[in-house]
Amino acid sequence: MISIKDVKKIYPSKKGKVTAVDEVNLEITEGEIFGVIGYSGAGKSTLIRMLNGLEIPTEGSVTVANRMVSKIRGSELRKARQEISMIFQHFNLLWSRTVRENIAFPLEIAGVNKTQRLKRVDELIKLVGLEGREDAYPSQLSGGQKQRVGIARAIANNPKVLLCDEATSALDPQTTDSILELLVDINKQLGLTIVLITHEMHVIRKICHRVAVMENARIVELGPVLEVFKNPQQEITKRFVQQVTEPEETKETVGHLLEQYPHGKVVQLGFVGEAAEQPLITNLIRHYDVTVNILQGKISQTQDGSYGTLFIHLDGEESEVSKAIDFIHSQQVGVEVMTNG
Numbered sequence: 256m257i258s259i260k261d262v263k264k265i266y267p268s269k270k271g272k273v274t275a276v277d278e279v280n281l282e283i284t285e286g287e288i289f290g291v292i293g294y295s296g297a298g299k300s301t302l303i304r305m306l307n308g309l310e311i312p313t314e315g316s317v318t319v320a321n322r323m324v325s326k327i328r329g330s331e332l333r334k335a336r337q338e339i340s341m342i343f344q345h346f347n348l349l350w351s352r353t354v355r356e357n358i359a360f361p362l363e364i365a366g367v368n369k370t371q372r373l374k375r376v377d378e379l380i381k382l383v384g385l386e387g388r389e390d391a392y393p394s395q396l397s398g399g400q401k402q403r404v405g406i407a408r409a410i411a412n413n414p415k416v417l418l419c420d421e422a423t424s425a426l427d428p429q430t431t432d433s434i435l436e437l438l439v440d441i442n443k444q445l446g447l448t449i450v451l452i453t454h455e456m457h458v459i460r461k462i463c464h465r466v467a468v469m470e471n472a473r474i475v476e477l478g479p480v481l482e483v484f485k486n487p488q489q490e491i492t493k494r495f496v497q498q499v500t501e502p503e504e505t506k507e508t509v510g511h512l513l514e515q516y517p518h519g520k521v522v523q524l525g526f527v528g529e530a531a532e533q534p535l536i537t538n539l540i541r542h543y544d545v546t547v548n549i550l551q552g553k554i555s556q557t558q559d560g561s562y563g564t565l566f567i568h569l570d571g572e573e574s575e576v577s578k579a580i581d582f583i584h585s586q587q588v589g590v591e592v593m594t595n596g
């Protein structure tokens with residue numbers, strides 16, 4: 256379904272040139288759910304954008320559904336894009352249109368007549384589980400519902416390939432799971448090939464058949480997800496695998512911490528990539544009337560920022576602790592709040 260051959264992408268930049276993707280070769284088969292994982296700046300977005308012609312490789316070729324998207328332009332590329340659709344982290348919905356109108360939009364563009372359009376939109380609304388929300392505007396929907404609209408719109412014209420650009424990164428863990436389950440359903444029911452990029456290994460583990468790990472513009476490890484989990488070869492892959500295997504280990508830690516800190520709340524922060532825990536903690540101390548005890552955790556620094564988990568203990572008036580936790584939730588970190596009792 257997808258063939259990437261000797262692809263390189265160089266961007267011009269003020270400092271000279273940036274090689275965003277280098278020496279990438281990849282074959283993705285029909286019906287596969289393929290994941291690409293890497294920290295921020297690894298080249299994932301550039302790679303996925305070359306699959307639908309949003310970026311053109313500097314060298315090499317990209318073929319999707321028998322069309323060489325790295326060569327074609329204009330109306331030919333527009334036609335190809337009907338078979339290669341995309342969903343995004345921030346949904347990219349039309350804010351002034353209802354759910355129904357958003358989903359109908361690509362059908363309108365494709366010239367589907369009104370009767371067919373209405374029928375198809377109804378089918379899609381059922382498929383993604385948005386019955387009853389047809390006339391809502393995006394601002395009236397939860398994050399998960401917005402992504403359901405994004406998915407319905409993306410598959411409206413029966414594409415062959417669905418590209419997912421950090422499609423669950425703005426969602427809480429429970430909603431993430433429900434969206435991932437929907438993607439698996441669609442993959443099974445429609446035989447759709449799915450390529451997703453993410454910095455979260457649990458997304459890969461939950462739904463992908465194979466995974467490519469990207470670092471510094473290159474694919475440094477590639478294989479079936481189960482094998483990569485069982486036997487990661489590269490340092491970076493080991494770190495990603497740890498992201499997912501750590502929770503078992505931390506159960507004990509949490510038990511100990513809750514015994515030691517019976518008042519207030521213990522908060523587990525999960526950082527990946529560019530998240531920075533220091534400014535977050537500084538902000539907590541400065542702006543909230545809480546005491547912040549920094550407890551144990553594993554934080555490692557890379558050139559992209561920090562990753563790992565950290566436990567902190569917040570104590571003070573209940574309302575002030577709640578406000579501090581709301582603030583943490585508004586930051587780009589994974590958060591779990593542990594309470595005694």
Ligand code: ADP
Nearest residue numbers: 266267268273275294295296297298299300301
């Ligand atoms: P990722 O999606 O893994 O975060 P990207 O593909 O966005 O990685 O970026 C890879 C590298 O290419 C980064 O160094 C980034 O700064 C650079 N880059 C991405 N897009 C552009 C662009 N349009 N112009 C210049 N440099 C870019």
